[in-house]
Structures are given as C-alpha cells and as structure tokens.
Amino acid sequence: DSHSSSTGGAEMEPDCLILIGKEEDIKKSQRITAKINGREIVVFYHEGKFHALDSRCYHEGGPLCLGEIEDIDGQACIVCPWHKFKITLETGEGLYEGINPLEPSPTPKWQSKGVKQRIHKVTIDSGNVYVSPPDLSVSFDSDYFAEKYKNGGELAM
Numbered sequence: 001d002s003h004s005s006s007t008g009g010a011e012m013e014p015d016c017l018i019l020i021g022k023e024e025d026i027k028k029s030q031r032i033t034a035k036i037n038g039r040e041i042v043v044f045y046h047e048g049k050f051h052a053l054d055s056r057c058y059h060e061g062g063p064l065c066l067g068e069i070e071d072i073d074g075q076a077c078i079v080c081p082w083h084k085f086k087i088t089l090e091t092g093e094g095l096y097e098g099i100n101p102l103e104p105s106p107t108p109k110w111q112s113k114g115v116k117q118r119i120h121k122v123t124i125d126s127g128n129v130y131v132s133p134p135d136l137s138v139s140f141d142s143d144y145f146a147e148k149y150k151n152g153g154e155l156a157m
C-alpha cells in the first residue's frame, strides 16, 4: 500500500517541510538546486551553515546557483553571474557600493538596498536538510522571476 504522492521529486513531510537532500551530500557538493512547489531554489553550504534562496536573481532572473560566493565586509554574498549583483546569503539583501559626496574624501562603501531575494528557512533533522515552504503573504523582488521560471517555464519573449 503506497502512500507516497510525489510532486516533482519533492516529498512533503507531515509538518510541511520539504526534503532537499542529505546533509552529508550537500556539505560535499556545497550547493544544490531544488524545487519547492514548482519554485526554483538553491541551497548553499558555506562556512558551516546552510542557506536557501530563490535561485533566480531579483535583478533580471540570473541563475544564482552558478554564482561565486564572496565575502563583502564580513558578509558572505552570492555574486550573480549575469551582472554581478551581490546578495547576502544570510538575509537576501542586495548590496551596492555607494559614495557619500558630502564626505571630505568620499570613498565607496557597501550599503544595503534591503531584502531583495527571498530566503527560505532551512531545518536540519536526522542528517536530512529541509526547507520550509515560502510565506507568500510577504513579497520580495525575486518573486517575479520565481514565478516566471516556475515549473521550468521560460521567460516569455
């Protein structure tokens, strides 16, 4: 008597957490992409922590899963491969380098544009990595591209 009804490979747990994979495997590969309710996400393992974000960049939908991780002012950031936007892994904030022209000798400083990329809550349980389904009552800029690319769909021309 089979009780599993799989939707696109993601198994729903009773408490609605979505199984992404084995902790050991993701620690080795350092990143993995997954679908949660048809939405593309990417889970990174970086410096001892797991981070899950929408995989399509909030700017124009670039594939963050192919980006490099850089340390910017002590914050781990994924750098989008398309136009090099920087997004903090911890909070999904977009960073930009700004100058205050009123300073005597203006030097560029990293500043936050606020949370642009939706991040997803990661739970580790018995060696498995789970992500919580997104709370869609709050919206983020990356939602637009998450919708566009949902279920493997391509951007309309």
Ligand code: FES
Pocket (backbone or CB within 6 Å): 057, 058, 059, 060, 061, 062, 080, 081, 082, 083, 084, 085
């Ligand atoms: Fe990511 Fe433009 S699409 S920086």
